[in-house]
Amino acid sequence: MLNVRRLLLLTEAAERGSLTAAAEALGMTTSAASQQMSQLEREAGQPLIERLPRGIRTTPAGAALAERGQTIRRELRAAEADLDAFTDLDQGTLRLGSFPTASASLLPLALTRFSRRYPGVRTVVRAGVLDQLREMLHTGEVEKALLWDYEWNRVNDDALALTHLLDDPTVLVVPADSPLRTLPSLRLSDLADQEWITRADNHPVADVLRRSCHRAGFEPRIAYASHDYQEAQAMVAAGLGIALAPRLALTSRRSDVRLLPFGSDVPAPTRRILLARAASREATPPAQAMAAILRTVAQKFTGADLDRTQLGAVRRGGQGRA
Numbered sequence: 001m002l003n004v005r006r007l008l009l010l011t012e013a014a015e016r017g018s019l020t021a022a023a024e025a026l027g028m029t030t031s032a033a034s035q036q037m038s039q040l041e042r043e044a045g046q047p048l049i050e051r052l053p054r055g056i057r058t059t060p061a062g063a064a065l066a067e068r069g070q071t072i073r074r075e076l077r078a079a080e081a082d083l084d085a086f087t088d089l090d091q092g093t094l095r096l097g098s099f100p101t102a103s104a105s106l107l108p109l110a111l112t113r114f115s116r117r118y119p120g121v122r123t124v125v126r127a128g129v130l131d132q133l134r135e136m137l138h139t140g141e142v143e144k145a146l147l148w149d150y151e152w153n154r155v156n157d158d159a160l161a162l163t164h165l166l167d168d169p170t171v172l173v174v175p176a177d178s179p180l181r182t183l184p185s186l187r188l189s190d191l192a193d194q195e196w197i198t199r200a201d202n203h204p205v206a207d208v209l210r211r212s213c214h215r216a217g218f219e220p221r222i223a224y225a226s227h228d229y230q231e232a233q234a235m236v237a238a239g240l241g242i243a244l245a246p247r248l249a250l251t252s253r254r255s256d257v258r259l260l261p262f263g264s265d266v267p268a269p270t271r272r273i274l275l276a277r278a279a280s281r282e283a284t285p286p287a288q289a290m291a292a293i294l295r296t297v298a299q300k301f302t303g304a305d306l307d308r309t310q311l312g313a314v315r316r317g318g319q320g321r322a
Contacts, residue, residue: 006040011069094286097145101249165298172260173243188216195241200225
């Protein structure tokens with residue numbers, strides 16, 4: 001197979017009529033250019049240039065190869081331009097993985113900011129449960145993924161590089177007129193006689209409810225098993241029971257329910273929200289840009305910022321949507 005760099009040297013020499021001028025254009029010495037041209041002629045099996053007292057002239061075979069070289073040079077320059085465009089975030093595809101509560105809370109804001117800044121980059125999001133998202137990262141189906149874990153099921157995978165975005169505490173969901181809103185300090189042990197709304201199909205929040213209640217010394221009485229958080233809120237609003245939920249899952253809160261925070265001394269678990277990538281693969285420029293945006297967006301869903309918008313109405317006794 002012909003050497004592409006030598007072929008480009010032939011193309012430059014044919015256009016400039018000089019091997020010395022071609023060498024200068026390609027950043028080579030004249031001696032090195034002469035050696036490379038001789039090697040190309042050996043590869044071709046015939047003379048490609050005629051050396052004249054001043055400059056060179058291509059043979060018919062050399063002229064044909066030089067014309068091909070022009071096409072190859074054009075394509076190489078286009079390829080370099082494509083790479084520059086990817087580096088400058090002018091095009092490409094960013095593949096993300098996410099789970100429902102992240103997709104309904106922090107991810108939309110991050111996607112909106114990303115698309116405004118980098119309109120040439122196409123973004124694809126794949127949804128899944130924790131194990132599915134980890135597999136997508138390992139296989140390369142997604143480049144970055146939002147994951148979650150609790151203290152009893154930490155994501156402990158050396159093949160993944162993890163960034164901790166925020167802590168997502170568990171809150172209590174009660175009807176808007178619930179007397180529990182007046183308690184000076186909310187403790188799980190005070191809720192032993194309550195009916196509970198949980199999540200169906202072995203959802204992680206059902207595990208959170210069981211673990212939390214067991215640590216508080218009682219078995220929860222389940223009144224309803226819901227299939228999403230809006231359904232759970234509706235059952236709470238109807239007075240069927242109360243519910244535990246991670247705070248991020250309730251950014252779209254009904255006006256007829258309230259969210260009550262637990263005290264810091266109460267064994268209500270907090271989950272971590274993580275951004276993960278395969279440790280063996282360097283992040284592309286679009287992935288790096290999205291990671292920076294997600295870190296910024298995550299700050300809007302942490303601590304005081306979200307407490308003021310969601311939990312503040314509880315303390316004020318307000319009835320509007322937080």
